[in-house]
Amino acid sequence: MAEVWNPKEHSQIKESILEKYLAVWYMKITYRFRRAYYVDTCSGPGVFDSGMQGSPMIALKNAFKAWKKHPSCVYEFVFCDANADVLRRLEENVTNYLSSSEKGFSGAVRIRFHECDFLEQFDRILNEAKKNGTAAFLFIDPFNASTVPFDAIEKAMKGTSTEVLFNFMHSDINRNKRLMNLEKTERIMGKGYGQEKLKSVSVIRDSFVSDLRERTGAYVMYYTMKTSSKSPLYDLIHLTKHCHGLSIMKEVMSSLSKSPHYFSNDERYAKDQLTILVQTSQDSFYEVLKNICGSEEVGVQRLYDEIEHDDTLFWTKSSILSQLRDLISSGRIELVAGPKTVNKNSIIRIAEET
Ligand SMILES: C[S@@+](CC[C@H](N)C(=O)[O-])C[C@H]1O[C@@H](n2cnc3c(N)ncnc32)[C@H](O)[C@@H]1O
Structure with a gap:
């Protein structure tokens, strides 16, 4: 029997960040570029058992809205998932969505499904992302940070019109830090990162972000997802080479809360629910x-x-x-x-x- 998969509240916040950002991204880039290329490296089933829409459907929905305004742009999607059953469910959900949407849209989109570890297809994906006239958005949403090499993100950001949203699930790094050898540490954290620097979640996250800034030359913003008892769950890290992308992401995050830095005291979220905490600036x-x-x-x-x-x-x-x-x-x-x-x-x- 297929596994029942209900998203937790922090996943809903994550989807809502993705949704709000993609709404603006699609509208803007399909006006300027000939081709919009969305990649979901760890796509999931598209629709969860609770009925909540997952990232692939969110991308399709926003592409559809943009297509109504900009029908001449080419809308391409790559969905990878290592789990065959999950990918089969995704294909069904995508087919249902397209058959219920306007005919012209299903003819305008090009979708590829890959049942594999996304790294197997990564070079090919990046070649496609770097084609002329293309703007690309990569959503990298694995279960564990250790399955995503630092190099992969660095390589992705070599494209000037490529953006990445990476769900940095650092808990496994923090949990296993004593067992990590140099090779594994460098694979996840980047060349030159010694195991002795794997001190705590905040040290790991801060150095990861600052190395990404240095090695990609991109604007890098991160948003920390915390439990109601304030322990860090993961960081959503956004990379873009465009200052507008950075300002839009800041707006998206602050629109989810009444106070700029903090999402927990918002009456829309009950006290015992998971909360999102946005980074505060160092200086006042x-x-x-x-x-x-x-x-x-x-x-x-x-x-x-x-x-x-x-x-x-x-x-x-x-x-x-x-x-x-x-x-x-x-x-x-x-x-x-x-x-x-x-x-x-x-x-x-x-x-x-x-
Ligand atoms: C957190 S879920 C994805 C949820 C989805 N992105 C969403 O927001 O609706 C992780 C999914 O990625 C798949 N996965 C994890 N690591 C992967 C990898 N290295 N390559 C491809 N798929 C992977 C898992 O099978 C699972 O279905």
Whole structure:
């Protein structure tokens, strides 16, 4: 009998991040590129036993919306799953979806299913992703981080129009760190990473992210999924070479919560449910502002550009504005020019400390 597979709440949050991001990604890239290439390396069944849609259906649904606006773009999909039964269920779900959607769409899409470890097909997938006129999105969502070599992500990001969303399931690395030899550590964490640096989940995650930044040259944002008792479950790591991709992902994350950095106190989630925690910046907003402005007058638009396009800072346009308002009320910054209420046309400066 087929295994019953019900997603946990953190999976629903993950799907909702993917959904919101793909909605924007598909609409934008199908306007500019001739070919949209979506790859789900660990695709799962597409529809869970609870009825919740999984990543392949989310991608198809958003491609369909974009196709209605941009029908001349080519929509391609690659779905890999190592489990034959899961892949069979996915094929059925995809067929049902396409037969119930508008006819023109099923003729416009090209879908390949691979029953294998995705690494067996990876070079071929990346060659396709790098073809002219193509924008590619790779969702890498395994059960364990140790099955994904660092090199694979590094290679994927060699394409300037390729983005990756990687579910970094670091618990197995942390659990088995004493058993890991150098070869295995370097395979997962990248060349030059010694076992002695596998200290804790946060050390593993932080160095993984900073090495990705250094070796791919991409903007790298991560979002930590935690249990209600605050222990880290995994990090969703997003890599893009485009500053707009970075700002859109920041917006997506903050739209899932009323407070910018924290998802647990949201009334939409009950206290005993799993929660998502977004990284907070190391520096307070005021310190960052002081670094950018110094003693000069600075336009708010420039602040947007500098802060939004920095992948070590989480703040979105709306959270920048709300913090500027608070700092103006407390007298720590002054409004020098522009409208009475601070907006993108305003000029501000840091007030002199008394
Ligand atoms: C977490 S689930 C995927 C869920 C799916 N991405 C979603 O969001 O709906 C992991 C799936 O990946 C498959 N899988 C795990 N490692 C894999 C690998 N290295 N290559 C291909 N499939 C893999 C498993 O069989 C399983 O079906």
